Amino acid sequence: MKFDLILRIGTKLILPFVLVFAFYIHFHGDYRPGGGFQGGVIAAGTVFLVAITFGLAAAKRIAPNWLVEFMVPLGVLIFAGAGVAGLLMGKNYLDYSVFSANSATGHELGILIVELGVLITVAGTMTALFYAFVERGR
Amino acid sequence: MVLLTLLAAVAIAIVRQRSLFGVVLLSGIYSFLIASVMIVLDAIDVALTEASVGAGVSVVILLATLHLIKTTEAAHTRASWLPIFVSLGVGGALVWGTLTLPPFGTPDAPIHRHVAPYYIENALRETNVPNIVSAVLADYRGYDTLGETVVIFTAGIGVMMLLRGGKRRRSEDDKAEDAS
Structure with missing residues (x-):
């Protein structure tokens, strides 16, 4: 698909919107359907799109191996760390009320933080799986 | 339908x-x-x-x-009847199991009377998050979601080790051909 003009230009045009949509799905998950998992999958989808249209090397320039492999455990650590923050402040594990003076606001913030962790792990894992399969074939 | x-x-x-x-x-x-x-x-x-x-x-x-x-x-060499009996049996058992469920959408079915009313009444007040699904997933059921994230993490690590373990990785700057 190297010389398919429409595909290449079209991909370039919609890529930013897809990525913004992924984060919209995540950050707006409080108000509308969506959340970290779906956002992470869509963010990984942008990398897939680049890899399919422009080849694996172009995708690796956007999301290099070290970054992807770093993201996989980072998300779990963010999620688990958000729980430990509750422990350190003298509350239960994963009690988000410690993030803010107001309990409800703290919960809202905590949900965003753990969903961000989910997003990072899901996006990293999906991309890493894709790379692993594609690299194996070459 | x-x-x-x-x-x-x-x-x-x-x-x-x-x-x-x-x-x-x-x-x-x-x-x-x-x-x-x-x-x-x-x-x-x-x-x-x-x-x-x-x-x-x-x-x-x-x-x-x-x-x-x-x-x-690959084309099957001979038809085998055991799998179709197993799937018909399991499918029949599942259908039989649904027969005694309360009718779909009944408001006083047990599943709607356990914790769901609590979430619906208190989620917005306690978490400031209008989407109750997000509140339940990330907050009330935080442990489950944490476990789910760890499952994804483990699966990813496992597949990476399986697919990459056997052979030495090639240099990154190989001329990349089309991936699809």
Whole structure:
């Protein structure tokens, strides 16, 4: 698909919107359907799109191996760390009320933080799986 | 009803199809139909997940897998009757199990009287998050979601080790040909 003009230009045009949509799905998950998992999958989808249209090397320039492999455990650590923050402040594990003076606001913030962790792990894992399969074939 | 008929048609097509490429594409269509069914049932969060994971990512990953293996299914040498009896038996047992469920959508079914009213009444006040699904997933059921994230993490690590372990990685700046 190297010389398919429409595909290449079209991909370039919609890529930013897809990525913004992924984060919209995540950050707006409080108000509308969506959340970290779906956002992470869509963010990984942008990398897939680049890899399919422009080849694996172009995708690796956007999301290099070290970054992807770093993201996989980072998300779990963010999620688990958000729980430990509750422990350190003298509350239960994963009690988000410690993030803010107001309990409800703290919960809202905590949900965003753990969903961000989910997003990072899901996006990293999906991309890493894709790379692993594609690299194996070459 | 239309959606369910289409689902059955796609499922039969998947069984009949010998080309694995066609099977992968049909499974993407199947996922989209399931997502549509979820929208009809007002489960938008599930529909979104199914559309993005089932129809999006898994189709791409299955195509990447086809890249590694042969793309036509080997013809069966002889018909075997045991699997169809097993699947008919399990399917029949599941249908039999649904017979004693309360009618679909009954407000006083047990599942709607356990913790769901608490979430519906208190989620907005306690978490400031209007989407109750997000509140339940990330807050009330935080442990479950943490475990789910760890499962994804473990699965990813496992696949990476399996696929990369056997052979030394090539240099990164190989001239990249098309990945699809």
